[in-house]
Amino acid sequence: MGDNPGPANARLKYCLDQAQNRGFMSASRLTSAPSHPVQPSSALLHAADSVLMPSLGFIGAGRVARCLAAAWSKAGYRVAGVASRSPASAAQLAALAPHCEVYPDPQQVVDAADLIFITVPDDAIEATAGALRFSAKKAVVHCSGASEVSLLDSARRQGALIGGFHPLFLFSGAAADVERLRGASVTLEAPDTLKQGLSALVHALGCTPLEIPPGARMLYHASANYAASFILCSLRETVDVWAGFGVGEAEVLNAVWPMLEGTLKAARERGLSGALAGPVSRGDAAVVGKQLEQLKQLGGDHATLYALMTRRAVRLARERSNPPPALDAIDALLVPFLPA
Numbered sequence: 001m002g003d004n005p006g007p008a009n010a011r012l013k014y015c016l017d018q019a020q021n022r023g024f025m026s027a028s029r030l031t032s033a034p035s036h037p038v039q040p041s042s043a044l045l046h047a048a049d050s051v052l053m054p055s056l057g058f059i060g061a062g063r064v065a066r067c068l069a070a071a072w073s074k075a076g077y078r079v080a081g082v083a084s085r086s087p088a089s090a091a092q093l094a095a096l097a098p099h100c101e102v103y104p105d106p107q108q109v110v111d112a113a114d115l116i117f118i119t120v121p122d123d124a125i126e127a128t129a130g131a132l133r134f135s136a137k138k139a140v141v142h143c144s145g146a147s148e149v150s151l152l153d154s155a156r157r158q159g160a161l162i163g164g165f166h167p168l169f170l171f172s173g174a175a176a177d178v179e180r181l182r183g184a185s186v187t188l189e190a191p192d193t194l195k196q197g198l199s200a201l202v203h204a205l206g207c208t209p210l211e212i213p214p215g216a217r218m219l220y221h222a223s224a225n226y227a228a229s230f231i232l233c234s235l236r237e238t239v240d241v242w243a244g245f246g247v248g249e250a251e252v253l254n255a256v257w258p259m260l261e262g263t264l265k266a267a268r269e270r271g272l273s274g275a276l277a278g279p280v281s282r283g284d285a286a287v288v289g290k291q292l293e294q295l296k297q298l299g300g301d302h303a304t305l306y307a308l309m310t311r312r313a314v315r316l317a318r319e320r321s322n323p324p325p326a327l328d329a330i331d332a333l334l335v336p337f338l339p340a
């Protein structure tokens, strides 16, 4: 089995760790956690499953909550309850997790579960958590990448463990998210006593835990957009420009998809600068100049966006072992098109 803890091992270690830690779950009879790799006997695992596995609760039943609830339920965790703004959303989540109760009041979720996920929009996290009562045996996390964990401070003041659990993934709301999520990273921020348990939940999703320094969340999240939603904005720019010669969105996406996938694969294989192609990589300054002029004719900020992206491409090209000599000339061409 190697050193990589599988979901069952990770769950068991989580249970044992939690049993040791400040009574987060009621298991004081267990006194030591085994070192990795954990090799549970089926009887021990059964005992751990039935007595020690944390029950999970969700407040907010949107895209993230539905996917996590379905995945953890499949992995053997008990999703004890869900509450959401609309009962219909909560019922949708409950349908994905056997025995999950739909509660009208979020407090009932806190009372029913060991570990509560607050999965409402970021702007509602603090008020949602602030309205709840927690005991010292509870843990509560939010799933926002940008927002500080301190939004849950009211729970911490009542003795609960608090943390951040941010999957670096774009949840579309599709059922397929559960499978697509496998392999993603999940950024954790929590005290050690909670982090071990959260790591086990990450492994149960088939994901990898990631840590960032305290205080880095906002920049970490802002820049992660370039690997998710901003790719969509980039594609939208292609769609908008091609619309000028009568090509629709579906046709554009069909046409560019193999190039997009090929670019991502090349980046994995050769690194970002190694994968760079296009006029900048060849040092074709005249082409860049003509493209900027034509984009300017389109009006709006088409030329500005192109100039900013081209400046990034020049930086990438400079990282190559043999950069084209025309990079300084291209940089100079960009200046009139960049924001003041």
Ligand SMILES: NC(=O)c1ccc[n+]([C@@H]2O[C@H](COP(=O)([O-])OP(=O)(O)OC[C@H]3O[C@@H](n4cnc5c(N)ncnc54)[C@H](OP(=O)(O)O)[C@@H]3O)[C@@H](O)[C@H]2O)c1
Binding pocket: 059, 060, 061, 062, 063, 064, 065, 083, 084, 085, 086, 087, 089, 090, 118, 119, 120, 121, 122, 124, 128, 142, 143, 144, 145, 166, 167, 168, 169, 170, 171, 172
């Ligand atoms: N989507 C992503 O790709 C993604 C990725 C990583 C992290 N996240 C984070 O995950 C969290 C949830 O995001 P999401 O994309 O799942 O959002 P979402 O799809 O918009 O779902 C939010 C859910 O919370 C419910 N809700 C809203 N206000 C509420 C309140 N005051 N009390 C109780 N329930 C309330 C919503 O209402 P209804 O009950 O009316 O449906 C909805 O079910 C956010 O912190 C977000 O930053 C999102």
